[in-house]
Amino acid sequence: MNVQEIMQQMTLEEKAAFCSGYDFWHTKAIERLGVPAVMMCDGPHGLRKQEGVGDHLGINKSIETVCYPTAAALASSFDRDVMRKLGEALGQECQAENVAMLLGPGLNIKRSPLCGRNFEYFSEDPYLAGEMGAAYVQALQGQGIAACAKHFACNNQETLRMSGSSNLDERTLREIYLPAFEAVVKKGRTRSLMCAYNAVNGTFCSENKMLLTDILRDEWQSDAFVVTDWGAIKDQAKGVAAGLDLEMPGGPNATGEEIVEAVKAGTLSEADLDKTVLRLLQFVKDSVEQRRPDAKIDREACRHLARELAGECAVLMKNEGGLLPLKEHQKVAFIGEFADKPRYQGAGSSHINVPHAVSALETAGGAVVYARGYDAHSDTTDDALLKEAVAAAKNADVAVIFAGLPDAFETEGADRDHMRLPDNQNELIAAVAAANTNTVVVLHGGSPVELPWLNQAPAVLCMYLGGEQVGAATVDLLYGKVNPSGHLAETWPIRLQDNPSYLNFPGEEGVVTYAEGIFVGYRYYDKKEMPVNFCFGHGLSYTRFEYANLTLDKDSLTDQDTLAVSVDVKNTGSAAGKAAVQLYVRDKDSTVRRPIRELRAFEKVTLQPGESKTVFFTLDKRAFAYWEPKCHDFFVESGEFIIEIGESSRDIRLSRAVQVEGTIELPFTVTVNTTIGQLLKHPKGKEIIGNMMRSSALSHVDQTDSMGEGSERMMQGMMMGIQLGALVSYGRLNRKQLKDLIATLNA
Ligand code: BGC
Numbered sequence: 001m002n003v004q005e006i007m008q009q010m011t012l013e014e015k016a017a018f019c020s021g022y023d024f025w026h027t028k029a030i031e032r033l034g035v036p037a038v039m040m041c042d043g044p045h046g047l048r049k050q051e052g053v054g055d056h057l058g059i060n061k062s063i064e065t066v067c068y069p070t071a072a073a074l075a076s077s078f079d080r081d082v083m084r085k086l087g088e089a090l091g092q093e094c095q096a097e098n099v100a101m102l103l104g105p106g107l108n109i110k111r112s113p114l115c116g117r118n119f120e121y122f123s124e125d126p127y128l129a130g131e132m133g134a135a136y137v138q139a140l141q142g143q144g145i146a147a148c149a150k151h152f153a154c155n156n157q158e159t160l161r162m163s164g165s166s167n168l169d170e171r172t173l174r175e176i177y178l179p180a181f182e183a184v185v186k187k188g189r190t191r192s193l194m195c196a197y198n199a200v201n202g203t204f205c206s207e208n209k210m211l212l213t214d215i216l217r218d219e220w221q222s223d224a225f226v227v228t229d230w231g232a233i234k235d236q237a238k239g240v241a242a243g244l245d246l247e248m249p250g251g252p253n254a255t256g257e258e259i260v261e262a263v264k265a266g267t268l269s270e271a272d273l274d275k276t277v278l279r280l281l282q283f284v285k286d287s288v289e290q291r292r293p294d295a296k297i298d299r300e301a302c303r304h305l306a307r308e309l310a311g312e313c314a315v316l317m318k319n320e321g322g323l324l325p326l327k328e329h330q331k332v333a334f335i336g337e338f339a340d341k342p343r344y345q346g347a348g349s350s351h352i353n354v355p356h357a358v359s360a361l362e363t364a365g366g367a368v369v370y371a372r373g374y375d376a377h378s379d380t381t382d383d384a385l386l387k388e389a390v391a392a393a394k395n396a397d398v399a400v401i402f403a404g405l406p407d408a409f410e411t412e413g414a415d416r417d418h419m420r421l422p423d424n425q426n427e428l429i430a431a432v433a434a435a436n437t438n439t440v441v442v443l444h445g446g447s448p449v450e451l452p453w454l455n456q457a458p459a460v461l462c463m464y465l466g467g468e469q470v471g472a473a474t475v476d477l478l479y480g481k482v483n484p485s486g487h488l489a490e491t492w493p494i495r496l497q498d499n500p501s502y503l504n505f506p507g508e509e510g511v512v513t514y515a516e517g518i519f520v521g522y523r524y525y526d527k528k529e530m531p532v533n534f535c536f537g538h539g540l541s542y543t544r545f546e547y548a549n550l551t552l553d554k555d556s557l558t559d560q561d562t563l564a565v566s567v568d569v570k571n572t573g574s575a576a577g578k579a580a581v582q583l584y585v586r587d588k589d590s591t592v593r594r595p596i597r598e599l600r601a602f603e604k605v606t607l608q609p610g611e612s613k614t615v616f617f618t619l620d621k622r623a624f625a626y627w628e629p630k631c632h633d634f635f636v637e638s639g640e641f642i643i644e645i646g647e648s649s650r651d652i653r654l655s656r657a658v659q660v661e662g663t664i665e666l667p668f669t670v671t672v673n674t675t676i677g678q679l680l681k682h683p684k685g686k687e688i689i690g691n692m693m694r695s696s697a698l699s700h701v702d703q704t705d706s707m708g709e710g711s712e713r714m715m716q717g718m719m720m721g722i723q724l725g726a727l728v729s730y731g732r733l734n735r736k737q738l739k740d741l742i743a744t745l746n747a
Contacts, residue, residue: 001288003281006033007274015277016259019240020250024230025050027246027284038287040148040227040248044104044136045070045086045345045467046352047093065093066302066468067345067352071106071132072446073313073464075122075489076539078580079604080135082312087136089305091143095295100287101146101192104350105133107180108155108196110447110490111520112501114416116158119346119446119465123489124521125536126176127599130183137188144290146283149184150194151229153177153211154514158415159506162232165199168514173200174627174634175518178215185222191283192224195244197232206232212243225279230349237262241269245276303469307358310466310473312578316484316540317492320458323438325480325542326398333396334361335389335432336373336403336425343376343404343444344470348412352468359471360402360442360478369396373432376406379422386428393436400478401429404444410465415506419496421449429453442474448492451533462486480542485578485604487539487648491522493532500524522649523595537582537599537648543573543609547581547645547653556659559624559636563658565617567645571607579605581615584649585623586642588657591681594626597644597652619643624660636662670724670745672738677720685745 010018014030022028022037029037042048046067068074068086077083094102106120107129115121122129137147154166154177168177184190195205195212205211206228216222225245233239233247237258247254262268316324326332340361345352361370371392372385393399403425409416420426433439433456440459443449444466454460461477461484463470476482493499500516507513519527522536546569553564569579581604584597600623603615621636628635638661646652668682679685724742727733733741 001034001281001285003278003285006030006035006281007277009033010277012260012263012270013255015273016256016263017254018277018280019236019245019256019259020247020254022250022252024249027280028250035281035284036288038100038284039098040101040103041094041099042104042349043090043102044106045074045350046354047090047097047099047102048350048352049097049099062353063097064353064355066299066306067354067357068306069310069313069467069470070119070345070350070446070465071122072119072489073310073466073486075128075132076315076464076486077309077312077604078128078487078489078582078602079312079578080131081604082309083132083135084139085305086309087139088143089302091140091145092295093297093302094145095143095292096297098291099145100291101148101283102140103148103150103194105136105147105149105184106151107133107149107184108151109177109180109520111156111514112415112499112505113419113448113490113493113496114505115156115447116410116415117346117348117412119410120350120412122180124491125489125599126179127183128489128602129180130187131602133180133184134188137184137190141189141191144287144292146191146287147184147188148192148194148227149181149188149190151196152181152193152205152216152226153196154200155196155198157506157512158413160510161413162197164507164510164512165202166512166514167201169517170629170632171627172514172517176520182220185216185220185224190224191286193226194229195226195232197229204232204234206234206244207238207242209242217243223279223282225276225283237268240276241267241272245279306467307469307472307476310463310470311476311482313464313466313486314473314477314484315462315464315486315488315538316477317460317462317488317534317538318454318458319540323398323459324440324461324478326478330397331395332364332368333371333392333399334364334368335371335392335399335401336428337376338402338404338442338444339370339400339471340372341376342402342471343407343465344467345465346410346412346446347407350412354468357468357471360474361471363472363475368400373401373428374422374424379424381424381427386431389428390431390435393432393439396436398438398440399432399436400440400442401432402442402444403429405446405449410446416447419448419450426452430456433457440478442478444470448490448533450495451492454533480575483542483575483577484539485541485580487537487580487582488534489536491525491532491536492534493525498525498530498532518593519595523598526596526649535648535650537580537646538651539580539648541573541575541577541579543571543575543577545577545579545607545647546570546572549614550643550645550654550656552643552656552658554658556661558661558663559621560663563619563623563643565601565619565643566614567654568612568614569605569607570612571609574609576606576608579607580647581605582646582648583617583619584644584646584652585619586644587624587626587637588640588642590626590637590639592626592637597649599649628666630666631664633664635664635666636660638662670742672725672742673723675721675723679724679745680720688741688745
């Protein structure tokens with residue numbers, strides 16, 4: 001297939017029609033030119049392939065297959081290998097099912113715990129989301145299946161998701177909401193992106209030239225094609241002009257007449273349309289060439305993988321007195337409906353059709369007694385169920401409660417309106433914990449919840465939405481067959497009100513202002529030193545890890561160099577386990593607002609008892625930089641930075657300082673409104689002002705005596721705030737001198 005030749009043989013009408021899908025899941029074929037249709041399906045924690053007539057609302061069933069842990073769980077593994085294994089398995093399954101592209105991964109940042117789709121997203125941290133996403137994309141595409149990174153960009157809530165505008169400043173966009181996409185584009189080389197429904201600063205993503213062309217194609221150098229989210233099109237011609245390629249779902253009657261008209265009217269250049277057509281043809285060509293018609297899928301092996309991955313993702317949040325793992329001789333009660341009918345995935349377009357989800361109860365078999373405890377479809381306490389549960393807890397050595405968010409709470413299309421568990425579950429946990437001090441709470445759900453009973457429960461194990469094998473994996477973890485090694489990819493605040501987006505979520509009249517700026521998740525909680533239930537990166541193990549010998553290959557570097565970091569980690573406990581070594585960077589003397597620390601590298605390491613390994617990291621400019629709107633680029637401010645190694649954002653074990661010198665000089669335009677303080681921060685300004693001060697042009701009349709205590713500081717403060725223009729009124733310079741001074745400073 002020669003895409004150039006095919007494109008040249010296409011009429012304007014054929015090109016325009018090719019920019020829309022044929023139906024819900026297929027591109028259009030161009031039979032006369034031998035271009036076949038290819039299929040795309042939802043994912044990405046399983047394959048949602050609808051056979052027969054596709055329908056978006058899930059009325060028609062998709063094929064029965066395996067459901068893996070959702071992204072919220074996967075990110076907690078802090079393990080790129082987990083993502084690779086998932087990407088490979090799904091890639092093979094897509095080959096076996098003749099699917100060319102699997103929609104996902106979802107890379108949107110968890111701005112608020114209330115976002116209904118948080119279970120489909122990785123993290124509140126863009127670096128972690130980007131690394132996990134890129135590892136998955138590489139593995140999936142390694143099997144010849146295109147990934148489609150979504151939803152580009154700033155789709156951080158479901159309320160008014162199709163029509164709202166996410167409004168934010170340039171620095172926040174670049175530091176928080178784009179880097180995960182950037183990583184998946186640059187590192188993962190994703191073959192496709194899905195533009196979000198919403199607008200960013202008033203321009204719909206499907207028509208957003210800044211996102212689709214200036215950033216994606218020109219800056220990130222991507223040749224990926226962009227598909228709309230299903231039905232996100234507003235004006236297709238405008239979209240194509242902005243860099244959009246494919247409208248989905250379209251339909252056989254979607255002829256692209258807007259495109260034809262725009263080309264004829266000269267508002268869309270045919271050259272731009274050709275670029276779009278070429279990108280789409282390239283996608284089809286690659287899919288045809290990488291197709292493996294003889295591929296087979298072993299679903300039994302996939303189920304084993306789903307169980308293994310769910311075990312890697314779970315987070316042991318709390319384990320007082322070593323209550324977990326459970327001991328063989330203990331009498332154990334499993335309490336709560338989710339022990340029998342686990343909650344393992346969220347609702348919406350990612351919903352996987354699973355023949356059977358494995359429960360903890362069936363896995364544990366006769367080893368435990370069971371009490372239902374609550375009705376998962378209700379919020380109110382059923383006294384009989386409660387009584388039975390308390391009795392079971394009293395009779396047991398350990399009570400394990402299976403709690404979490406019911407299905408209806410977490411879905412695409414709607415946000416949660418509070419962060420609480422249903423009342424009946426909270427009441428049950430409090431009552432059981434009062435009856436048995438050895439109470440373990442196992443949590444299911446795609447997002448944090450408030451934990452009002454936390455002080456009463458000595459152990460908490462979070463499974464997130466762990467896929468169809470979640471029950472089996474839970475038993476593996478509870479009994480110590482698998483050692484927990486997950487770490488939180490998001491902060492668990494105490495109350496919803498503590499969340500930085502609280503006052504601006506979900507916005508008003510279709511506009512949501514990201515007023516908290518870059519202070520999302522731990523960047524906010526840690527800066528405010530706010531108590532939280534569990535901080536970012538937190539996760540316990542049945543063993544202990546010690547860190548030593550943090551080494552940097554240099555004491556100072558410029559932002560053009562890289563810094564090699566190594567650290568030894570040792571398993572000092574008695575069980576084999578996995579450490580998630582987290583590297584944070586702290587800008588010690590920044591003059592702009594920055595978070596206390598930011599995750600810049602991580603590695604998962606397997607260690608036998610007593611074993612020690614050295615972990616290596618390489619940091620480049622981006623590890624030290626912030627986005628500087630003055631130069632529209634990532635910028636390193638010269639100064640001291642601290643390299644920190646920790647087990648969470650609040651458990652830093654080792655740190656070392658390094659001097660980094662920025663090599664970019666910021667543009668600095670002096671006007672009559674520039675203050676002395678601002679000038680002093682600029683090398684040239686500092687020199688000139690220094691001279692003026694010495695020559696007394698700026699020395700103030702000494703009034704300190706008459707102005708009371710602290711007047712020295714006050715004069716200093718006032719001086720720094722004086723703008724250049726005022727020097728004329730103060731009689732320190734005449735107009736001509738002022739003009740000359742400004743000209744010299746700007747020269
Ligand atoms: C969702 C996408 C999904 C698409 C196709 C949309 O409503 O936002 O994530 O891939 O539908 O089902």
